Amino acid sequence: MDKVQTWKQSLGSRISATLAEEIDAFEAQIALRKSGKIEEKVFAETRLRRGAYGQRYDNGKRHDGIAQQELAYPNTPTKGPETQWDAPGMQRIKIPFGGLNPEQMIVLAELAEEYSDRICHITTRQDIQLHYVHIDDTPDIFRRLAAAGITTREACGNSVRNVTACPLSGVCRTESFDVTPYAKAAAYYLLGHRDTQDFGRKFKIAFSGCEHEACALVSMHDLGGIAKVRDGKRGFALYVGGGLGAVPHQAKLYEEFVPEEQLLPLARAIGRVFARLGEKRNRNRARLKFLVQKLGIEEFRRFVRDELATMPEDLSWHAYFDEIPRYGESPAMQAVQLNGVKKPEGFEQWAATNLYTQRQSGYVVATVTCPLGDLTSDQMRALAELSRRFAGGNARTTVEQNMVLRWVPHGKAVELYEELKKIGLAQAWAGTIVDVTACPGTDTCKLGIASSRGLAGELRTRLAERAMNLDEAVLGLRIKVSGCFNSCGQHHAADIGFYGNSRNIGGYTVPHFQVMLGGKWKENAGAYALAMGAVPSKRIPELVSALTDRFVRERQNDETFQSWCARVGKKNLKQTVDQFAPVPPHSENPDLYTDWGDPRKYTIGDLGAGECAGEVISLANFGFTHAETESFEAQLLLDAGNYREADDRAYRAMLTAAKTLVQLEYQDVPDDPSTIINEFRARFVESKIFWDPYHADQFSRYLFQRHEGADARFTVETAHKLVEEANLFIDAAHKAHAKHQSQAKTPA
Amino acid sequence: MLTHKIAVKLFVENPEAVDRHAAVGVFHEWIQRHALPDHLLIDVADYGHVHHGPGTLLISLEANIYLEDGDGELGLSYVRKQPFSTGSDPLTDALQTARRIAAMLEDEPALIGLRFARNRIAIRLEDRLRAPNTDETFARIEPDLKRIGTEAMEAPVRLDRRGGPEQLLEVVIIRA
Numbered sequence: 001m002d003k004v005q006t007w008k009q010s011l012g013s014r015i016s017a018t019l020a021e022e023i024d025a026f027e028a029q030i031a032l033r034k035s036g037k038i039e040e041k042v043f044a045e046t047r048l049r050r051g052a053y054g055q056r057y058d059n060g061k062r063h064d065g066i067a068q069q070e071l072a073y074p075n076t077p078t079k080g081p082e083t084q085w086d087a088p089g090m091q092r093i094k095i096p097f098g099g100l101n102p103e104q105m106i107v108l109a110e111l112a113e114e115y116s117d118r119i120c121h122i123t124t125r126q127d128i129q130l131h132y133v134h135i136d137d138t139p140d141i142f143r144r145l146a147a148a149g150i151t152t153r154e155a156c157g158n159s160v161r162n163v164t165a166c167p168l169s170g171v172c173r174t175e176s177f178d179v180t181p182y183a184k185a186a187a188y189y190l191l192g193h194r195d196t197q198d199f200g201r202k203f204k205i206a207f208s209g210c211e212h213e214a215c216a217l218v219s220m221h222d223l224g225g226i227a228k229v230r231d232g233k234r235g236f237a238l239y240v241g242g243g244l245g246a247v248p249h250q251a252k253l254y255e256e257f258v259p260e261e262q263l264l265p266l267a268r269a270i271g272r273v274f275a276r277l278g279e280k281r282n283r284n285r286a287r288l289k290f291l292v293q294k295l296g297i298e299e300f301r302r303f304v305r306d307e308l309a310t311m312p313e314d315l316s317w318h319a320y321f322d323e324i325p326r327y328g329e330s331p332a333m334q335a336v337q338l339n340g341v342k343k344p345e346g347f348e349q350w351a352a353t354n355l356y357t358q359r360q361s362g363y364v365v366a367t368v369t370c371p372l373g374d375l376t377s378d379q380m381r382a383l384a385e386l387s388r389r390f391a392g393g394n395a396r397t398t399v400e401q402n403m404v405l406r407w408v409p410h411g412k413a414v415e416l417y418e419e420l421k422k423i424g425l426a427q428a429w430a431g432t433i434v435d436v437t438a439c440p441g442t443d444t445c446k447l448g449i450a451s452s453r454g455l456a457g458e459l460r461t462r463l464a465e466r467a468m469n470l471d472e473a474v475l476g477l478r479i480k481v482s483g484c485f486n487s488c489g490q491h492h493a494a495d496i497g498f499y500g501n502s503r504n505i506g507g508y509t510v511p512h513f514q515v516m517l518g519g520k521w522k523e524n525a526g527a528y529a530l531a532m533g534a535v536p537s538k539r540i541p542e543l544v545s546a547l548t549d550r551f552v553r554e555r556q557n558d559e560t561f562q563s564w565c566a567r568v569g570k571k572n573l574k575q576t577v578d579q580f581a582p583v584p585p586h587s588e589n590p591d592l593y594t595d596w597g598d599p600r601k602y603t604i605g606d607l608g609a610g611e612c613a614g615e616v617i618s619l620a621n622f623g624f625t626h627a628e629t630e631s632f633e634a635q636l637l638l639d640a641g642n643y644r645e646a647d648d649r650a651y652r653a654m655l656t657a658a659k660t661l662v663q664l665e666y667q668d669v670p671d672d673p674s675t676i677i678n679e680f681r682a683r684f685v686e687s688k689i690f691w692d693p694y695h696a697d698q699f700s701r702y703l704f705q706r707h708e709g710a711d712a713r714f715t716v717e718t719a720h721k722l723v724e725e726a727n728l729f730i731d732a733a734h735k736a737h738a739k740h741q742s743q744a745k746t747p748a
Numbered sequence: 749m750l751t752h753k754i755a756v757k758l759f760v761e762n763p764e765a766v767d768r769h770a771a772v773g774v775f776h777e778w779i780q781r782h783a784l785p786d787h788l789l790i791d792v793a794d795y796g797h798v799h800h801g802p803g804t805l806l807i808s809l810e811a812n813i814y815l816e817d818g819d820g821e822l823g824l825s826y827v828r829k830q831p832f833s834t835g836s837d838p839l840t841d842a843l844q845t846a847r848r849i850a851a852m853l854e855d856e857p858a859l860i861g862l863r864f865a866r867n868r869i870a871i872r873l874e875d876r877l878r879a880p881n882t883d884e885t886f887a888r889i890e891p892d893l894k895r896i897g898t899e900a901m902e903a904p905v906r907l908d909r910r911g912g913p914e915q916l917l918e919v920v921i922i923r924a
């Protein structure tokens with residue numbers, strides 16, 4: 001037992017070489033930041049691209065209900081602008097298409113109890129989040145995830161976020177085909193791809209099997225594909241430029257049918273156009289939706305087609321595409337029908353809302369309702385075992401913050417229900433008005449204005465009590481809550497949506513929610529809701545009752561909620577909303593002046609700077625940071641007596657710095673060392689940009705000489721010399737960068 | 749000790765008499781008045797909606813403090829995250845801190861009637877790397893557990909090891 005000292009040693013070869021190297025590099029970057037050798041902005045974007053996010057109060061300030069208090073964190077460097085090192089943070093874990101096997105579920109459970117608060121939180125984009133995590137623990141968290149085949153790379157920051165897909169893909173009765181392997185191919189092809197590293201903002205992708213169901217909510221994504229079959233051939237109706245946020249956009253149809261083999265190159269080309277033409281300075285206008293809007297879809301298409309025709313060849317997509325036909329799932333058990341099995345109390349209701357009959361005869365998908373997206377470690381571990389036993393290990397997270405177990409034999413549904421009851425996960429009402437979803441809001445998010453989870457929890461409790469007596473039309477509605485206008489709770493796509501804001505009344509700040517009505521969840525988020533006015537947070541449950549009662553009273557035939565809203569009209573609906581808007585004086589009803597689940601006097605003083613937008617860091621900054629990290633690792637290898645590895649790492653550090661410079665002029669420079677050296681020599685050495693007034697080309701010669709071949713003795717002296725040379729080379733590269741930039745600014 | 753990541757759970761003797769939700773207000777108020785001077789108190793999280801979950805959580809830099817029923821039994825869990833600065837035995841320090849917090853909770857008017865059992869303490873090692881749930885780990889910590897249990901209860905104790913291999917090593921110290 002004493003021999004095992006670190007997770008790195010313990011997990012060893014269970015982590016792929018690529019992931020191991022990435023995580024080692026991040027650990028080195030932590031060390032560099034602690035010693036002040038990386039700028040806080042660069043480190044912030046670096047950790048965000050690993051999913052390590054800031055959390056509320058991490059600026060060291062918190063309003064305790066009486067006054068703003070300083071949280072006296074130890075005097076350590078920041079982990080980003082106004083972000084204290086020791087402040088708890090959130091770790092987002094990307095789960096492509098929500099797919100989880102039992103081993104992964106068990107690792108998530110373990111991480112939640114060892115590093116977090118015993119809770120695995122499912123997000124509205126099929127990720128898992130752990131809260132209250134210390135940044136120092138993240139490398140080990142990454143290693144343990146990596147050993148289970150999960151990477152957190154690009155879970156945050158200005159990158160391709162988790163690629164989502166309909167959780168019923170592959171078993172859905174109405175889909176064109178299973179989009180799962182396409183989502184997987186896109187996720188891993190674009191992960192870390194050089195053409196997705198220079199975005200001004202995040203980039204979200206989703207895949208849907210059907211047009212008319214909600215599926216993957218394609219309309220609200222930067223890039224979305226809806227499965228189509230034309231003349232027996234698979235492809236996608238491809239949409240671009242959708243998004244929610246403060247300014248929601250419905251995605252535009254890019255092409256009615258993109259043959260499957262064109263999907264990955266086209267996604268890459270779109271990424272390149274976004275990187276090149278997308279806004280970088282104004283974060284509020286930097287999503288792809290603004291570029292599509294600015295150019296118009298026709299012009300955007302033209303840019304993408306030109307890019308497709310001219311971009312450097314990258315055949316690596318074939319490796320991902322070729323895997324697609326091999327994708328498949330296996331059930332744990334033969335299909336059995338639910339005939340003659342005695343049904344326990346509560347089962348019928350649960351089955352009515354939580355079971356979906358698969359297109360494969362005799363199988364069902366069971367939705368495991370997770371209130372507010374939360375599962376304990378014990379529940380997650382138990383669910384892993386149930387997934388193994390009943391579902392062949394085929395579990396997925398959903399954008400409605402639940403989990404589904406697929407391939408459950410229908411005849412085993414009662415048994416599964418009994419098992420779920422034992423672990424407190426047999427709640428019915430999945431996908432109904434009771435199943436309210438919410439972003440973290442003021443619980444943990446720096447941008448939260450009102451308690452979205454507090455409100456969602458309250459609505460869930462009240463609606464669950466009434467659920468049995470609710471009209472069928474009301475039961476089928478969806479409520480979604482965001483803590484602010486940024487829409488992480490997807491309120492625009494709900495029948496009834498809310499987002500947090502506040503109003504100043506009589507010198508007090510009062511938590512409110514903006515009421516959004518008539519959004520369409522189906523048809524891939526086919527229409528967005530209309531704002532109706534703000535109502536005090538504590539009066540929202542009454543408003544929900546009033547609205548749903550009125551809908552039942554006035555509904556004509558099979559009229560949907562959206563149709564009813566349209567027929568009645570905004571002005572008329574607003575009258576109902578406005579009935580709940582007045583706020584009596586504090587002395588009459590002080591409860592309205594606090595938020596759900598939080599007894600403190602309400603304030604918006606805890607709002608911090610959001611990290612959703614990440615930091616815009618130039619590719620050059622990233623390149624140099626990478627080179628410095630490699631140089632630092634070379635030093636560690638040297639200290640550990642691994643001279644050959646130290647030599648190699650120092651050489652790679654110089655190559656990375658040289659490549660970073662070359663990319664200033666030639667972005668698509670290939671990775672092979674000889675090409676980098678030749679381009680570096682021609683563009684920077686011969687032009688005397690990489691040139692020292694006293695030492696002339698001395699520093700560049702360090703790289704050229706090492707490129708000719710290593711000193712094969714690999715002693716402490718030879719390795720030490722090269723590590724020193726690498727440091728000098730990187731310093732010289734920084735100077736050359738500055739010189740290059742100033743020359744670029746000087747008019748000819 | 750093998751790890752500083754020690755969880756101490758003190759069980760509530762009379763859960764039926766406790767308004768669990770009141771702990772939210774109590775913990776917020778503790779933050780206001782810096783009630784635990786040796787902890788940097790940060791925030792409160794309410795997981796009352798989760799079945800057998802973390803309950804109400806007071807987050808500090810040094811430890812997570814839960815009034816929870818994770819194992820189906822209401823109790824105070826003190827989960828140490830950072831090493832103690834005293835340099836003494838972390839198991840003893842964790843237990844003493846947990847008992848101090850339990851006494852504070854018993855004194856809270858909002859939790860009037862709350863009583864912690866004096867005859868049982870659960871210890872969990874929240875560190876699979878340094879303290880895996882094995883017989884070897886158990887054998888190594890057994891004398892320490894008996895020692896702190898005997899000291900705390902002023903009586904002989906017996907140990908009840910809980911949980912399967914996938915779970916963290918957890919031992920309930922019971923007054924014999």
